[in-house]
Amino acid sequence: MPRAASDVIVAGAGIIGASIAWRLAERGMKVTLLDAGGMGCEASWAGAGMLAPGGEIDAPSPFAEFCIASLKLYPDFVGALESQSGTEIDFQEGGAVELALDQDEFTALCARAEIQKALGIPSSALDLRDTRECAPLLRKPIAGAVYFSEDSHVDPRDVMIALRAACLARGVTILEGWTVASVLDCGGAVEAVGTKGKLSAGSAVLAAGAWSGNIGVSVNGVPRELPATVPIKGHLVAYSLPPDELRSIVRHHGTYLLQRSTGYLVAGTSTEHAGFDRTIDADIVDGIRSRAEDLCPVLGRYGPPIPWIGFRPGLESPETDGPCIRRLPDSNVWLAYGHYRNGILLAPATARRVSDEIAAGG
Numbered sequence: 001m002p003r004a005a006s007d008v009i010v011a012g013a014g015i016i017g018a019s020i021a022w023r024l025a026e027r028g029m030k031v032t033l034l035d036a037g038g039m040g041c042e043a044s045w046a047g048a049g050m051l052a053p054g055g056e057i058d059a060p061s062p063f064a065e066f067c068i069a070s071l072k073l074y075p076d077f078v079g080a081l082e083s084q085s086g087t088e089i090d091f092q093e094g095g096a097v098e099l100a101l102d103q104d105e106f107t108a109l110c111a112r113a114e115i116q117k118a119l120g121i122p123s124s125a126l127d128l129r130d131t132r133e134c135a136p137l138l139r140k141p142i143a144g145a146v147y148f149s150e151d152s153h154v155d156p157r158d159v160m161i162a163l164r165a166a167c168l169a170r171g172v173t174i175l176e177g178w179t180v181a182s183v184l185d186c187g188g189a190v191e192a193v194g195t196k197g198k199l200s201a202g203s204a205v206l207a208a209g210a211w212s213g214n215i216g217v218s219v220n221g222v223p224r225e226l227p228a229t230v231p232i233k234g235h236l237v238a239y240s241l242p243p244d245e246l247r248s249i250v251r252h253h254g255t256y257l258l259q260r261s262t263g264y265l266v267a268g269t270s271t272e273h274a275g276f277d278r279t280i281d282a283d284i285v286d287g288i289r290s291r292a293e294d295l296c297p298v299l300g301r302y303g304p305p306i307p308w309i310g311f312r313p314g315l316e317s318p319e320t321d322g323p324c325i326r327r328l329p330d331s332n333v334w335l336a337y338g339h340y341r342n343g344i345l346l347a348p349a350t351a352r353r354v355s356d357e358i359a360a361g362g
């Protein structure tokens with residue numbers, strides 16, 4: 001094996017791989033970040049960017065704790081990225097308003113909110129006036145609403161632009177169009193073998209999102225079985241509105257709306273098991289549009305919305321209810337994938353955990 005050119009190779013430059021690469025480089029490590037396509041062009045470009053344990057968690061678990069811990073890291077994560085990249089990130093700590101359209105829904109929502117309070121997710125019931133204050137666009141008659149004060153959102157595209165600049169500023173080598181086919185651990189060093197040749201390093205991190213399961217890993221010549229990944233396709237749509245029409249995330253069941261500072265309003269979403277099919281399905285888009293416009297009829301004036309899709313990185317058989325973030329035993333290979341619908345939220349905590357472990361023992 002050739003002499004290691006880097007301390008760490010990271011396979012996959014979405015928000016997970018890029019955040020890990022940046023945090024390792026901050027510690028003075030020499031990092032090579034490889035991506036099969038373009039940095040941040042897959043799920044991390046497609047994601048809505050909700051940072052919202054209030055909408056995701058309803059029972060205690062290590063995953064619940066991890067989500068809440070990652071949300072707490074966000075202000076510092078964004079602050080450090082902005083200062084190191086010299087770019088601005090649209091990060092809004094405006095909370096989330098969850099709607100109940102009838103009394104049964106309101107009773108169930110309040111019961112869930114009580115359980116969530118015990119987990120560290122604060123909330124309070126809102127009266128109609130306060131609900132309109134948070135979401136002036138909302139016109140639907142509602143039975144009640146609960147405000148999750150700590151839920152936030154970020155523009156993941158801003159985060160990816162900042163991560164590229166911060167990685168480059170810290171000396172990370174970014175190689176795009178570089179598909180990693182396999183990682184060979186030969187005891188003390190690893191080699192990434194791919195479309196553009198071979199690269200060696202002290203350690204490797206697999207962070208290729210929904211494609212992570214396609215990468216083969218062997219340790220001292222013995223193939224290792226890795227948790228298999230599955231792409232879970234989702235559609236989103238966006239409308240161009242004047243800014244400040246929605247001060248909080250608004251959600252009702254599987255529908256959510258959030259507005260970037262520029263005015264761009266994102267509405268979602270859908271869930272399909274369709275492999276890596278990139279077709280935008282007009283019926284699914286129409287379903288999202290009609291749910292969004294049912295909550296906020298005024299959106300109809302700003303349509304038709306712009307649709308797109310992305311592949312959430314799912315795990316075929318999750319080891320826990322969260323992503324797979326761990327060192328492969330007896331190797332210098334770390335796995336950091338399977339963040340499904342929470343990868344934007346979980347990037348700071350994942351990067352901290354993996355970079356701490358590699359710095360301590362890699």
Ligand SMILES: Cc1cc2nc3c(=O)[nH]c(=O)nc-3n(C[C@H](O)[C@H](O)[C@H](O)COP(=O)(O)OP(=O)(O)OC[C@H]3O[C@@H](n4cnc5c(N)ncnc54)[C@H](O)[C@@H]3O)c2cc1C
Nearest residue numbers: 012014016036044047048050180209234310342343344345
């Ligand atoms: C519609 C939708 C809405 C979402 N909304 C939210 C949300 O509101 N909040 C939230 O927290 N999360 C959300 N998510 C989920 C979030 O976007 C993902 O969990 C997160 O982006 C995953 O990041 P990643 O870096 O693991 O994967 P990706 O961003 O997909 O990055 C993986 C990278 O690996 C590269 N790659 C693939 N194969 C190889 C290879 N063999 N070698 C090298 N590179 C390779 C790819 O080109 C890609 O750039 C949403 C996702 C979708 C699709």
